Amino acid sequence: MKILVAFKRVIDPDARIKLTADKTAVDTESVEYKANPFCENALEEALRLKEEHDGEVVLVSLGGEDITQTIRAGLAMGADRAVRVEIEDKALDSDLAARIFAAVYKEEEDVDLFIFGKQAVDGDNNQVGQLTAQYLGLPQACFASEVEVDEDAGEATVTREVDGGLETLAVKLPAVITADLRLNTPRYAKLPDIMKARKKEIEELDLDDLEIEDTALKIEVVSLEEPPKRKGGEIVGSVDALVEKLKNEARAL
């Protein structure tokens, strides 16, 4: 099996973040980066499928030279090689990212699965896997909590988490799957594999290589706001007073 895994780095989700002065982005001065947790689930699943069925796991990442460290972390977990497409973060939206992933898919031959995290924990857009499937005309199974592949039948059985329960889909390969957190527990990179990762290949492409000319963004970030500061609580004297406040102050009723 040949499996592509979209692998994105995000600002450490546990860190406190600040907005830039113009409030259109997060200030990246001295922030720490980590691999997007959902992408780690995607990679873990790819590695397990490879262990079961043999084959190759290829990471695909979009970004500048400075994302190499995150890519190496994925290679240390066990991916065989990586493709990095040179582009600045702010020059991307979900739609362009999906078109780039689709172009990489076409460059790589004989891909059986393209696995994404269901969303990245920075923008929480939850769009790229679905859009990529659409651009490639591939079946998609999103929010996977369980994946089984039957190579002979050329089919994957995917359990997905939907509102109110689980849905099981059978998709013909090649297909796009997006990973939910409960799909698996990502492994730690072992130290010898960290050492081996530095010798693995990272192929570098740019938009010209992929013949992508239309780089116009469909989404413009107008402004970001920090969450409002929590106001202190208040103890009310009676149920009537509570109902009154819920109705007229909080407007929750």
Next chain:
Amino acid sequence: MGDLFNPTDEHRALREMVRAFTEKEVDPQAEKHDREEAFNLPLFRKLGGLGLLGITVDERFGGSGMDAVAAVIAHEELSAADPGFTLAYLAHAMLFVNNLAVNGNDEQRERFLPRACAGEIVCGMGMSEPNAGTDVLGMGTRARKDGDGYVLDGAKMWITNGAVSETELGDAFLVYAKTGEGSRGLSLFLVEKGTPGFRLGQKIHGKLGMRASTTAELVFEGCRVPAANLVGTEGTAVISMMRNLELERLTLAAMSLGMARRAIEVMNRYGSERKAFGQPIREFGQVARHIAESWAEFQAGRAYVYRVAGELDLGTAGNRVDSDGVKLYCSTMAKHVCDRAIQVLGGYGYVAEYQVERLWRDAKLIEIGGGTNEAHQKNMARDLGRVDRIR
């Protein structure tokens, strides 16, 4: 790309891996194992799976082939969560595994290292005795040549990983014993559990700190080992000892860094959250001094440790001034930092929930184990007698 603390991408990846593992698997179990004075063997074996037990050992023998800086990173990160557990790691990975990798021959390496690197066996090293510590050449354990082997008699004290439970010995040890007199009379032997005449004297209880590691007395009574268990040649173990002590002291200093770092994080956070007289307590000069001095001393110690680690060649001796120096400075630095953290937290600092009381108890050990501060002062002052101008 690289900095003093993470000279290469591999070092940085190692730190991230150990930190993620530590937050998820080491932190949650630390308080319980301290309270119960119990060694977490399953967690220890996981370090083998991650390649940490053979961190400095060649890949041929099941190791990860990294350097002293990598060893320092692993100890700093683990120790921030659980110094007791980290001490067991140090005794195994530095005092046994690295010691044998550097000073043993290929037959001995093949016999022990793959299992030790994988975490299948728990190992340690025996130098101190009930009546000889700093005065190491005053040890009483003797090895007498007898046909094609040696017979050991004596006892070793304060041996980390000496026991894996209340009654059971650790699996294999490197044991220093006298085969003659003076500095050319010291030899190093491999002794395995199950060797007739080798037994657990006692598992030591009631330790102030480092309670998640076991400490034991090992007893040798007519304990016969084959000549193949002699490490290096007879009478040359002082050099082996010096080489390994440098890494031991460096990684013990790294443990102090981990403890200090965590204590600073705890007091720094608390200083913002806790309010008194209408403002966060960090606004008060007395608390500000605790936080600021701790930070500056920690950073100084950290820079010293990583500078020395970057220059340490695992195969040679000759860095004694600074391998003693980092431990002399960082042990007391961490003890003071943990003490200040307790002071900043007040009553909350005095109970287990905020971890700093445990770090404070653990931090004290580094002033004693692996060489007392007085031994470091003696060594350093003696070696510095040869230094005229400081470059």
